[in-house]
Amino acid sequence: xxxxxxxxxxxxxxxxxxxxxxxxxxxxxxxxxxxxxxxxxxxxxxxxxxxxxxxxxxxxxxxxxxxxxxxxxxxxxxxxxxxxxxxxxxxxxxxxxxxxxxxxxxxxxxxxxxxxxxxxxxxxxxxxxxxxxxxxxxxxxxxxxxxxxxxxxxxxxxxxxxxxxxxxxxxxxxxxxxxxxxxxxxxxxxxxxxxxxxxxxxxxxxxxxxxxx
Numbered sequence: 001x002x003x004x005x006x007x008x009x010x011x012x013x014x015x016x017x018x019x020x021x022x023x024x025x026x027x028x029x030x031x032x033x034x035x036x037x038x039x040x041x042x043x044x045x046x047x048x049x050x051x052x053x054x055x056x057x058x059x060x061x062x063x064x065x066x067x068x069x070x071x072x073x074x075x076x077x078x079x080x081x082x083x084x085x086x087x088x089x090x091x092x093x094x095x096x097x098x099x100x101x102x103x104x105x106x107x108x109x110x111x112x113x114x115x116x117x118x119x120x121x122x123x124x125x126x127x128x129x130x131x132x133x134x135x136x137x138x139x140x141x142x143x144x145x146x147x148x149x150x151x152x153x154x155x156x157x158x159x160x161x162x163x164x165x166x167x168x169x170x171x172x173x174x175x176x177x178x179x180x181x182x183x184x185x186x187x188x189x190x191x192x193x194x195x196x197x198x199x200x201x202x203x204x205x206x207x208x209x210x211x212x213x
Contacts, residue, residue, distance in 0.1 A: 025093065030085030030124055033166035037131055038078030040159030041071045044138055047149035047156070060144040067137050074130045078163070084123040085170075092116040110179060117178045121187050124167035124174075128194040131164035135201040142205070157205055164198040167191075 016035075020027050045068060051057050052064040095112040099105045138157055145153060168191050175187035 026086040031082045034081030036163035040156045041075035043156030047153040051146040088120040124170040127167040168195045
């Protein structure tokens with residue numbers, strides 16, 4: 001097995017980033033977006049883990065513990081997306097490599113490419129959906145965490161929002177190449193809806209924190 005197809009999140013950071021910047025086809029932007037989501041959740045979890053159990057925040061204990069569990073699950077999903085995106089891209093490259101000499105081969109190749117492109121939209125779509133959930137969880141915790149860990153929390157929010165925007169770019173680019181206009185439109189509409197929702201939550205964060213970003 002090519003080392004690039006190993007589980008990305010189980011590889012060293014240096015190896016992963018080296019391949020990300022190399023001429024290897026994978027990992028790419030979609031996989032990196034999964035890493036952004038996982039990293040954002042980890043930064044937020046750092047803040048929550050160092051807040052929960054402290055007497056000053058006892059009234060939020062249940063809420064904090066629930067958030068820790070949910071964000072841990074989303075972090076795991078980010079890991080999975082790193083790998084799912086690579087698998088989707090590999091399927092797409094195989095579809096583009098299909099023969100296209102005869103008319104029947106061209107038609108089959110077209111269908112397989114559209115299928116692979118639509119499947120390639122699944123990981124970033126899932127990423128955007130759960131990035132929004134993570135942003136909502138953290139927006140509800142504004143003012144309920146240790147202010148000394150505010151920078152970690154805000155960096156986490158930034159990473160999660162960046163992951164959402166990266167997922168959007170991935171969906172938009174793949175969606176535009178799909179020949180089936182109805183399917184393409186559905187993917188583009190879906191992506192735009194998620195982006196708007198995420199941007200609204202992020203703007204609330206900007207206002208609540210009164211920080212320039």
